[in-house]
Amino acid sequence: MRAVLCSTVTVLALVLAGCAATAQAPIAAATPARAADPLANPAPGDWPSDGRDYTAQRYSPLTQVNRQNVGQLGLAWYADLDTYRGVEATPLYADGVLYNTLSWNITTAYDARTGAVMWTYDPQTPREYGRLACCEPVSRGLAMSGDKVIIATLDGRLIALDRRTGQPVWTTRTFEHGSRYAYSITGAPRVFGDKVVVGQSGGDLGVRGFVSAYNVETGAEEWKFYLTPNPEDRPDGVASDGVNAMMRATWSDEGLWRELGGGANPWDAIAYDPALNLVYVGTGNAVPHARFYRSNNQGDNLFVCSIVALDATTGAYRWHYQMNPGEEWDWTCTQSMIQADLQIGGRIRQVLMQAPKNGFFYVLDRATGEFIHAGAHVFQNWNLGFEADGRPITADIVRYGEDQRMVAPGPGGAHNWFPMAFSPRTGLAYFPAYQSAFVYGLQRDWQPQPMRSNSGWAGFGNPHAAQLLADANELERAYLTAWDPVNNEIAWQVPLPRHGNGGVMVTASDLVFEGTTRQTFAAFNARTGQQLWEYPTQSAPVAGAITYELDGVQYIAINAGWGGGAAQIERGAGIEMPRAPARLLVFRLGGTGQLPPLPPQASAPPEPPPLRASEAQVARGRELFGQACAVCHGQNAIGGVKDLRHMTAETHGLFNRIVREGLYLDKGMASFADIVSEEDVNAIHAYLIARANEDWGR
Template sequence: MKSATGRLHKKRLLCSIASTFALALASCTTAGGESAPVGAIAASADPLANPAAGEWTSDGRDYTAQRFSPLTQVNAQNVSQLGLAWYADLDTYRGVEATPLYADGVLYNTLSWNITTAYDAKTGAVLWTYDPKTPREFGRYACCEPVSRGLAMSGDKVIIATLDGRLIALNKDTGAELWNTRTFELDSGYAYSITGAPRVFGDKVVVGQSGGDLGVRGFASAYDVETGEEVWKFYLTPNPDDMPDGEASDSANAMMRATWSDEGMWRQLGGGANPWDAIAYDPELNLVYVGTGNSVPHARYYRSNNEGDNLFVCSIVALDADSGEYRWHYQMNPGEEWDWTCTASMISADLEIEGETRQVLMQAPKNGFFYVLDRATGEFISAGAHVFQNWNEGFDANGRPITSDAVRYDETPKLVAPGPGGAHNWFPMAFSPRTGLAYFPAYQSAFVYALQPGWEPQPMRSNSGWGGYTGEAGRIRGELMAEANAVEAAWLAAWDPVKQELAWKVELPRHGNGGVMVTASDLVFEGTTKQTFAAFNAHDGSLLWEYPTQSAPVAGAITYEIDGEQYIAINAGWGGGAAQIERGAGIEMPRAPARLLVFKLGGNLTLPPLPENAAAPPEPPRLAASEERVAHGQLLFQQTCAVCHGQNAIGGVKDLRHMDRDTHGKFDQIVLEGLYLDKGMANFSDILSQEDADAIHAYVIARANEDWGR
């Protein structure tokens, strides 16, 4: 459904493209203790813009997405009395990344495969459960497990977005399906999926999609919240056929297209820029902000002949909420080729900067900088590096980053910081209007990048174009990775967005510390990779309370009030990309299955003890394959299997080095026949031959023999 207003806006913007074209090619393009609140936005009649103090009705609590609660019953003086009020076993070892929602006495939660449950928020009694029967084969398209980062609410509806691309509205009281809309076609030729939360903005629900590592053409789309009918769609890379799409993005297509080479694999792989998580909204400006993902293939040499900014990869794009028309953009990384994304939380606030109150949009994306932009125009205000980085040599007068040639890689490996895991990934950020600080988990890292000579894209697989793992390049890589390992560190950061400096930090172990929530009693709550849920003083970072959760909570917490009591809820379900990194490092901790944990003052429940530690890995079969077959299997593994089973076959969802004899005997059935489809392990016979499967199996056996007994 396309509105007449939207078509009129499209015509007007088409007429203005020529006059603004030169500016549009720039990185930033515009269209025009107790402390006083410094980040408040004017209230709106929309209940999602101004929820009751004790409610949490959208992913970031309200449209500012500050994840700031006005509740104060739990404070620095009594937080030590927090205890477990109730918990729900979620019956999965998969990652659980969703922020729950709360309204009218009911807590709503969603898991991997989009299974959604409503609980009595006071007792934990299950009121209803809805299973959308997400096809398990879609697990192969999810880079970092088939997770869901949340759900949305509107009036009498709870809205979920499924891994296989459906947007479904449920009656919030009964779980009955109200409408069901497909957001992408299954035969599109692209490996689309959805792992991010849908967002309701006024009378529309907006959603993006995942799949950028495999090859997609990213887009954001909006639907009528009452009917599920499509209202607008905006593609975030140009049409590969140089033709109009008949969508809201047509008016910006020429601008995008001018930043891509006439040559390159972006035409067949889509270019990327998929908005796989954060999407934000300002109801007064009537703008939807879309944070976009990485490019595909990752290497710009293969993607776009080493040419162009490649709009809109790794950008924030502002769209008219009614029509979906382009309004402005800021690109954090022109010509992105390091798997950096700009899909982290986007927070709105009004900040006093150099004596002037500015309406700002804040984001800390993967590239290691904290950005402050004018949210009305997209004007670059400031940015500061919050971790070690070596890619940025400053910003020009227009706010365009100056990218160092030292990180533009070829067949000779280059050390780049941050690494592809990002200095701040999807884990939700919070902002306190009382302290004026933003709080988020930071990860200092580096990685070695190089081109793979003669690389050819593989449909429906990870498409990076990266190489340099063997020979002289492999030797250089090994030396540089030792430098990368030396800088690795993680912490909870409190960042001053006005001064662009660190206010305080709390050192934490390993990548993957969870999303953050802050309250008006100046408490910062975060799950940690110590397998704890913790409360910190918002002013100085001092630890005030910590609870052992038996699994690292990576999701964002919420707080709500019912019958005069304040509750705090968090999903504790270690998984996703961070877990794969930890498993790859061989430091995974024993853990319990995922749980939803709910705390209150005086809560006195206890968790059952952890299961006994798993036995040592079994002795692997002897390697009988030739060196050539193992090398071929290594290449196929990196292209096809590593997204789920770890680089170099270490860790991942299932560490294949630790297969027992029985599983080795079923290898072909698992890979080529879909024996474990119900567990999310797809049938790969459409892209792997028997010879390919044998080579991958040989490589896995080789890796198991190399590392057995470590």
């Protein structure tokens, strides 16, 4: 790992002269002061938690960088991260040190002035867990408490590190190896008061989602709450037992949810209000995705695609709101949850805001869960309105059977995990939006398979579905969206070229910062959307940025590392640009650092071997690829983590050993011998050779 220190220029007089920008009267009332907790009220120049403070607004009060001088931002220093995998973490900052984490949970502390590495900790995450991560073995961040930095590893460990040395203080396991469920962790842990709260990933393969809390000083478990009912119809002996019967009543007596767990895993955002003593848990998609197989097309299937509020002390249920009853489109409600106090309907409301995958922006009462309002920010065809209690009216057209239906948004979501921000000055929320559609249909006589994406859908490799998907793709648009949560409408949108634009951060100088799929880091006027500055980063920054102040200088830090689910979509579209390995980039006014030149564009893909397999073998390979491989390697074998149409002659020769023996385990490609036979691997290989020949020269 390499850090580069760049010379700096003192521009304080210019900064002070330029920060007197006028501000309109805010729509939002100021959020009340919290208890004396450094995570509730961090120092203005600190960024000690994922959303900066408990409101998770990703709003900084710093104003040294403002609309008048943002064009003078330059690179202060950068660190090479030595990976081409996605880097999705929001860094943390306190006391002159910047903390960052990468795929496989490798965590580093940097001198925040210079980028010098202070320590690195590698938890030796087993590489075979890479097959359980739907969208690469990423980590979205860290937590901090006092003298500890806390990581949540892909294989389910919470590890508290000494902030000064990087040495482990305690380790605890949140789930056991060899569990019947395919658990992993990709989301950031959160420290709320004296507890560390964490969820888990794996909902596409099959899990029974839960959230759990641990003592921040010792790592001892304090409570656990399951988010789907016990499949054996018995108590679990945990906090969710009090509502197990309520959950169970919303599921069919029969269905594959009993085998696969039902889903609802909280794989990203979890929030906390210390005044109300509530933890808010955003839950994931259902599994199997298709409700026909999951629950005989019956029931709301609580708590999939919901926000669930729990007592922070005990984990006991307090309220819930379900965005999509009977969810079956791979929509999740795990996206950013932001708190604010807004004047709505003539009075101040304590609200919780979220823009989940389904294309709507929701405003709820965070004390009671009452639905206040919601509005669509992209084209959608699933919602016909809301009942008086806020229950959505779901259009029949999106309830698919073996007849395929086009549904908007698609499974990538109108807003995925990319962090959202809110400014109490402008009263607007900011997030990357994605307009899309997808073709859904049941696969006849489908049966679940272990360690595979268990959707029950007709299959990504189906040629007819592929043509319909091409039609659906005509709807695709991407934006940076500013949403007015009081008036329930779009304030402004900035079109962006492709899906996968990064998380958002906003400052008190009315600047919105976001990484873009133009492979740039950009600043926008928070009131109008006008782009004010852009820096070429040589890889698309998908993570959330932070800003911090050190020695009177404001810095802005962002991870630039293209990867994850959005990257798989864009690689699949064949429009991925040449890119550099991932880097941590840190900017300041007057920074003069330079990135090395971008590596020359890769040569054309190698010529594929001739196709000698039968049509039946290729068809079988297409089906197996859609079940076992497409999640990582792209629909129709286009793109993904590694585009398998572009294998070298050497890789073709090793194909069976790679898949069956785990020859590339060190690269995250574990053995699949437990789920595919040698005959199956030969069929998959034949399909890939056929696909390569179809697209050769394109």
